[in-house]
Amino acid sequence: MAERVFMKGCEAIAEAGVRAGCRFFAGYPITPQNEIPEYFARRMPEVGGVFVQGESEVASVNMLYGAAATGTPAMSSSSSCGISLYSEGVSYCASARLPVVYVNVQRGGPGIGAIQPAQQDYLQATKASGNGGFRMIVLAPATVQECVDMVYEAFELAQRDNNPVLVLTDGVIGTMMEPVVLPPMKTDEDIKAMKAKFADKACTGHEPCKQHFCFPGSVGTGQEIANKEAEKMYATWDKDVRVEKYLTDDAEIIFAAYGISARISRAVVKQLRAEGIKAGMIRPITVSPFPYEAFSSLDFNQVKGILDVEMSIPAQMRWDIDHAVQGRCPINECRRSGGQLLTNDQVLEGARQLIKEVL
Amino acid sequence: MAEKKVYEKTLGVMPDVISGFCPGCMHGTVHKLVGEVVQELGMLDKLVRVEGVGCCGLGQQFVSHDVIIAAHGRACAVATGVKRCSPESLVYTYQGDGDLASIGLDETVSAANRGENFTVIFINNGIYGMTGGQMAPTTLIGMKATTAPFGRKVEEHGYPMHVCELLSQLKTPQFLVRTAVDTPQNVIKTRKYIKQAFQNQIDGKGFSLVEVVTSCPTNWGYTAKEALTFLREKMFEEFPLGVYRDKDKEEA
Numbered sequence: 001m002a003e004r005v006f007m008k009g010c011e012a013i014a015e016a017g018v019r020a021g022c023r024f025f026a027g028y029p030i031t032p033q034n035e036i037p038e039y040f041a042r043r044m045p046e047v048g049g050v051f052v053q054g055e056s057e058v059a060s061v062n063m064l065y066g067a068a069a070t071g072t073p074a075m076s077s078s079s080s081c082g083i084s085l086y087s088e089g090v091s092y093c094a095s096a097r098l099p100v101v102y103v104n105v106q107r108g109g110p111g112i113g114a115i116q117p118a119q120q121d122y123l124q125a126t127k128a129s130g131n132g133g134f135r136m137i138v139l140a141p142a143t144v145q146e147c148v149d150m151v152y153e154a155f156e157l158a159q160r161d162n163n164p165v166l167v168l169t170d171g172v173i174g175t176m177m178e179p180v181v182l183p184p185m186k187t188d189e190d191i192k193a194m195k196a197k198f199a200d201k202a203c204t205g206h207e208p209c210k211q212h213f214c215f216p217g218s219v220g221t222g223q224e225i226a227n228k229e230a231e232k233m234y235a236t237w238d239k240d241v242r243v244e245k246y247l248t249d250d251a252e253i254i255f256a257a258y259g260i261s262a263r264i265s266r267a268v269v270k271q272l273r274a275e276g277i278k279a280g281m282i283r284p285i286t287v288s289p290f291p292y293e294a295f296s297s298l299d300f301n302q303v304k305g306i307l308d309v310e311m312s313i314p315a316q317m318r319w320d321i322d323h324a325v326q327g328r329c330p331i332n333e334c335r336r337s338g339g340q341l342l343t344n345d346q347v348l349e350g351a352r353q354l355i356k357e358v359l
Numbered sequence: 360m361a362e363k364k365v366y367e368k369t370l371g372v373m374p375d376v377i378s379g380f381c382p383g384c385m386h387g388t389v390h391k392l393v394g395e396v397v398q399e400l401g402m403l404d405k406l407v408r409v410e411g412v413g414c415c416g417l418g419q420q421f422v423s424h425d426v427i428i429a430a431h432g433r434a435c436a437v438a439t440g441v442k443r444c445s446p447e448s449l450v451y452t453y454q455g456d457g458d459l460a461s462i463g464l465d466e467t468v469s470a471a472n473r474g475e476n477f478t479v480i481f482i483n484n485g486i487y488g489m490t491g492g493q494m495a496p497t498t499l500i501g502m503k504a505t506t507a508p509f510g511r512k513v514e515e516h517g518y519p520m521h522v523c524e525l526l527s528q529l530k531t532p533q534f535l536v537r538t539a540v541d542t543p544q545n546v547i548k549t550r551k552y553i554k555q556a557f558q559n560q561i562d563g564k565g566f567s568l569v570e571v572v573t574s575c576p577t578n579w580g581y582t583a584k585e586a587l588t589f590l591r592e593k594m595f596e597e598f599p600l601g602v603y604r605d606k607d608k609e610e611a
């Protein structure tokens with residue numbers, strides 16, 4: 001029977017990583033995600049894995065690069081200003097086509113910002129997490145259960161594509177406790193099979209002249225060829241797009257929100273429905289690839305307005321929604337940032353304003 | 360008359376690839392020594408090179424073993440990940456002075472202080488070679504660089520940085536040595552040091568670093584012969600050759 005336990009988001013993320021087969025973790029302390037490295041520090045010795053507290057985020061992500069180059073399932077985590085320092089290593093992993101998983105438990109920004117939760121790294125996460133125009137699948141959980149499921153799945157996706165995968169969450173979900181069903185523990189055999197899948201690339205030593213290379217770049221025309229190969233892989237991601245459409249069938253007002261903002265929006269949608277207002281929500285689950293279709297295919301004779309709900313000023317996901325909607329209905333924003341949480345009342349007020357304007 | 364083989368090229372470098380190093384550069388000699396000693400240790404098939412960014416990059420097509428290219432300065436962090444995950448591999452970083460002592464100083468010192476069980480081959484040529492002769496942390500006082508066109512000045516740039524001395528302040532490292540390959544005697548010595556640095560890794564003794572003080576005729580603006588003189592007269596004066604740490608000797 002599946003195990004049901006009560007866990008804090010960050011610890012659930014770490015346990016899901018271990019169960020997914022992660023056997024190397026490196027990270028540097030930063031609030032609000034310290035429970036992730038702390039959990040790995042305790043847990044890794046129990047499963048024969050490696051935990052290293054890096055001297056910086058720069059070092060940690062480069063350790064991850066080295067670990068992944070040996071074919072070892074590896075992950076890391078950080079928060080916002082720490083994630084900025086991951087740009088280098090993640091770009092190198094993308095370039096060398098290494099399967100790594102990392103988690104951003106977002107806090108306020110820019111700069112050192114605020115240690116409280118925020119959603120201010122959306123564009124960085126989905127569009128340019130480092131130099132060179134690479135792309136990643138970015139998963140955005142809204143519950144601790146989704147954190148668990150998505151970290152688990154992130155390893156499969158990373159290994160399928162040999163590409164980094166980012167789980168984009170925030171300081172609310174990372175620090176709250178919820179009951180979760182934990183996925184099965186990958187066995188040593190499973191992990192061996194994962195390594196075997198990477199064996200033709202792994203750099204662990206080979207007979208002279210039969211060497212393996214881990215190259216995050218290339219000379220001559222090689223780099224452009226690598227870019228085209230990567231583009232082909234990105235083009236296969238249409239099937240990976242995931243989105244939740246909540247009460248959208250007859251909705252005249254659509255909330256657009258991911259992660260923690262989607263939880264708050266859901267409560268408000270329910271409240272409006274109780275009042276007889278036809279409200280619904282589109283919740284991107286993969287924020288990259290983004291579910292453009294969910295927005296572009298709306299019936300704009302029925303949908304009168306969209307409320308983009310984000311903990312970011314200025315709004316960021318708004319860019320993607322705009323791109324899909326192309327001006328076919330008004331889009332209002334409901335936002336907080338810098339570590340200030342959205343409240344139900346504030347989202348309700350934002351919704352009432354939109355209703356007044358468009359209904 | 361029966362033929363007696365007196366020299367055989369190491370299997371540690373590709374049999375038919377010509378290296379891209381400049382005339383008078385000493386990278387080639389060091390590559391050869393790494394190949395030779397690891398071949399002697401019977402570990403060529405376990406050898407993983409974590410390569411810094413700089414002229415060392417010209418070696419990537421030249422060696423016959425696994426190569427992981429690290430980001431500039433991050434070789435010691437990357438090697439940490441590699442060795443921790445694959446302890447049976449024989450791991451070394453190969454880095455220049457800009458890579459190891461400027462952009463990557465944190466990674467170097469921290470890996471040394473954790474006592475990571477890999478080998479560092481550090482080429483100190485007192486200059487940024489690959490990018491065309493900019494000032495390095497090891498550039499000598501008065502020495503001209505493209506970013507110090509009037510020569511390195513103490514008031515502006517401080518004194519050259521001494522990596523072996525710096526690391527010898529730490530308690531953890533196993534083996535720290537500064538050496539050269541300018542004469543046959545020095546080549547033989549360096550060969551011995553590199554072998555010890557790899558043997559230490561095989562024996563699980565922890566962090567070993569071999570600093571090789573070399574010339575860079577191209578970016579120093581000298582002929583190969585002039586560069587040798589400068590190396591011996593100026594570089595060795597600032598960077599005294601010798602063993603800075605050998606825990607085996609201390610314990611004995």
Ligand SMILES: Cc1ncc(C[n+]2csc(CCOP(=O)(O)OP(=O)(O)O)c2C)c(N)n1
Pocket residue numbers: 412413414415431454455456457458459482484486487488489490495
């Ligand atoms: C992040 C980053 N910054 C700068 C560079 C450019 N760069 C390439 S090699 C190099 C200097 C290398 O000098 P050194 O480490 O002394 O090695 P050498 O070429 O002299 O052997 C620099 C600055 C880079 N590749 N990456």
